[in-house]
Amino acid sequence: MDADSPVDPDDPGTVQWRRDATTSRTLRLLWSFGVGTLFAMVLIIAVWRLYDIAGQAGDVFQAVILAAVAATIVTILAVVLSSNSAAQLERLLAPLPVPMPDHSGLDRVLNAALGTVIMAVFIATLMVMGRIAAQPEFLGAGGESPFTGLAAATIPLALIGLALASFLHxxxxxxxxxxxxxxxxxxxxxxxxxxxxxxxxxxxxxxxxxxxxxxxxxxxxxxxxxxxxxxxxxxxxxxxxxxxxxxxxxxxxxxxxxxxxxxxxxx
Missing domain, CATH: 2.30.29 (PH-domain like)
Structure with missing residues (x-):
């Protein structure tokens, strides 16, 4: 509790609670889903644009972008699945000119990163399936609509998830x-x-x-x-x-x- 809290934290007649992304699995899932989906959408658009631009310079540059994306995903998963994720993340952030967050801040960064990876893979899979479905030998023109619609629906769902996380906090x-x-x-x-x-x-x-x-x-x-x-x-x-x-x-x-x-x- 805050140092200026009007209650005595040592009083046995006082019941204290904290429900946020660090203490509640429900809030953590909602927050990770909401933030991860929004970040994933931004990153997919940015990577897709870079991939198209790199295609004009040659296949080698496209391969470099794909390798960088794959390396980033592997690094995030390795940090998240590590037995000491916070220390691993702190070591990665140390060389960067950014203020070092506290322990709860590191946990939020890890949750956001994991949510971003999961939702980016999910949305990218839907986009690829949509392109495959639009081929003449499958559904043809318009066959990608269900997949793109489902991918687009993740944005309002993410906003709802963030709203619920805010309400339940x-x-x-x-x-x-x-x-x-x-x-x-x-x-x-x-x-x-x-x-x-x-x-x-x-x-x-x-x-x-x-x-x-x-x-x-x-x-x-x-x-x-x-x-x-x-x-x-x-x-x-x-x-x-x-x-x-x-x-x-x-x-x-x-x-x-x-x-x-x-x-x-x-x-």
């Missing part, structure tokens, strides 16, 4: 004593005293918590209506809100009983 803490949820990036504090009801839906290792805010005197209370937390945190929040409602109902019941004459009170 969650870093925060739940202070049971103060009955407050603290969210980070961006910083927000949700006082459970402002919450009337809570419902949750669990998908895998993720719980989407829906918050129903109270409206004192009909006033709108600002705050997130849906947040993503671990299932255990969702259970804690729901139990806390239910307990608050029971305490409030008991106070109202006792106050009403205090107003009633003694003969109307239940024994």
């Amino acid at each position: 969650s870093v925060g803490a739940f202070d049971r004593k103060d009955e407050t949820i603290y969210l980070y990036d961006p910083d927000q504090a949700i006082d459970l005293a402002d919450i009337n009801a809570v419902s949750s839906r669990t998908v895998g290792d993720t719980a989407i918590l829906t918050l129903e805010y109270a409206q004192p005197d009909g006033q709108y209370v600002a705050g997130p209506r849906r947040i993503v937390v671990p299932p255990a945190v969702a259970d804690d929040v729901r139990s806390t809100v239910d307990a608050r409602r029971l305490r409030f109902s008991e106070k109202v019941r006792q106050r009403i009983r205090g107003w009633l004459p003694s003969r109307f009170r239940s024994s």
Whole structure:
């Protein structure tokens, strides 16, 4: 957690969580797919253009480009599959005039590189199959349409994947004593005293918590209506809100009983 966090990380009454590409397999897959697809599209267009230009200079230059692409793919796979991928990547980046990312940054670079290789191979395979299908002895003119359409569909799917990764990203803490949820990036504090009801839906290792805010005197209370937390945190929040409602109902019941004459009170 941030050093300026309002909660004590050593407090046993505080539950902390971090869900990002470094801690959640779902987020890592979504982020790698989204970023990898976009990078793959850019690289395929660039390599294809260079390959066409090299063809005007001779077959040797085209072979050099293909060899460079193959060497890059092999290098990326070797680094990713290495037992110490971060150290291997750090060694490769050391000679370059770029700031060295931290450990989580190196992990993101590796995930993006692996996603780029996988999606580049997938999209390139579709393009090659489309060209083969368009040959007269196969489907002829227009035979490449299903393959090019599927390749083009990876772009909106990649954007959806990035949007989901952004929505599911969650870093925060739940202070049971103060009955407050603290969210980070961006910083927000949700006082459970402002919450009337809570419902949750669990998908895998993720719980989407829906918050129903109270409206004192009909006033709108600002705050997130849906947040993503671990299932255990969702259970804690729901139990806390239910307990608050029971305490409030008991106070109202006792106050009403205090107003009633003694003969109307239940024994």
